[in-house]
Amino acid sequence: MKGRILLFLLILFTCFSCRNSANKASEFVFPESDSVPLSEAEKLSPEAIADISKNISSPVEIANLLQMLEIPFGQDYIASSIDANKQSTSFDKALKLGILGADLGYLNMYEKTGSSLDVLSSIRKLAEDIKVGQFFDFESIKRLSQNRSNLDSLLFLSIDSYNKIDTYLRENDRGQLSALMIIGVWIEGQYLATQVASQFPDTMLIDRIGEQKIILNDLLLLISPYCNHDSEYTALCNDLNNIKDKYRDIRITYTQGDPVSAEKNGGLVITQTETSVVKMSKEQLDGIIGITKSIRDRLILNN
Amino acid sequence: MKKIFITLSFLLGIGILSFGQVTDQFVSKCAMNAGTNARYLKDFRIQLGKSSAQKELRFKANMSLWKNTKYRFTMCSTEDSKGQLILNIKDEANKIILSSFDSKTGKIYSFVDFTCNKSGIYQLNYDFTNGQQGSGIGVVSMIK
Secondary structure, three states: OHHHHHHHHHHHHHHHHHHHHHHHHOEEOOOOOOOOOHHHHHOOOHHHHHHHHHHOOOHHHHHHHHHHOOOOOOHHHOOOOOOHHHOOOHHHHHHHHHHHHHHHHHHHHOOOOOOHHHHHHHHHHHHHHOOOHHHOOHHHHHHHHHHOOOHHHHHHHHHHHHHHHHHHHHHOOOHHHHHHHHHHHHHHHHHHHHHHHHHOOOHHHHHHHHHOHHHHHHHHHHHHHHOOOOHHHHHHHHHHHHHHHHHOOOEEEEEOOOOEEEEEOOEEEEEOOOEEEEEOOHHHHHHHHHHHHHHHHHHHHOO | OHHHHHHHHHHHHHHHHHHHHHHHHHHHHHHHOOOOOEEEEEEEEEEEOOOOOOOOOOEEEEEEEOOOEEEEEEEEEOOOOOOOEEEEEEOOOOOEEEEOEOOOOOOEOOEEEEEEOOOEEEEEEEEEHHHOOEEEEEEEEEEO
């Protein structure tokens, strides 16, 4: 009994040490082990998985940053080579559903709604193929795209459709497809950010790329239970671990401060004075740009 | 008997579908009312019963927030809710960095704008005032 209590306390201590290490050291670090242990990922509750899914940043945020930096739209960044009719496995379909979802967010934010119709058709086909087409409000999204009248509604409907698909897949024991979709969204968002950064090396954008270190482990947690599923999953897990390796020596440090609040137009306005600072060399950035491109290009050509 | 069963199943089905539509309309309305300069990102759908002893806000969700981004957190409660939807956000050190409820004055803000300068995973905590029963939506948008 004593031994069990001691073991329990040891586990508890280890867990808290990992979780809070970033705060104590005022620096974000990956957990000690080189990869996420399968057992840890398998222990995740459905709520924890749902939490991780919600937690991954939206591609719309990257597109918003690009707009804020006045970076022009680039059609070449879109994964136009994906042919929805040539995707044979549910792995390919779910992953590409994610990739095209990120592209749709990018197109919508830049109001390139004419170009988004092809992407929409592919999304519809892929969603129907994995039996989640009922959650994608294709007709409404198409109508809003053609009208170019209400970007807010368009963004809301597109994102909401993806959220519904994600929830449905997780609640119906198809979590592996949900994980693939989320990873697809992330990889495409990362591809967009890195490709733009290689052309327009803005500090804010480069920082955002470096900050992805914060959520990389969560992405690995999502896919880890399926890494031994088959060769496609194993390859994707290796890809993500290779990206993680490129991030290993990138440092994210924090400075302390209290938030400042004020009232404005009946609402509360809060400005955070704490900051995060990314330390990443040109070589490290180039390494991330290179590996992201090679992985993403291989994934979209895998018809 | 069979007819009654079919009728009940049909009515239940209609009820579920209608509830789904009502929820979607409510979410959509709340998201659209976040402001013309706000771009929808995510929503959290909250339904809570009355709490007997309330220490912390009960609905919890994690979300990554990114430096150099202005977020708007909008709270909408349904008309039949007993309390009003409130939010606080904690950082990874469990420190409250934002609250839509001023405990000193009792003032409740229906939206809070937050300029994020520290990228990280934050905990969003929602509840209804005084641990009351209620249904509501928390919408997260970006401000241009």
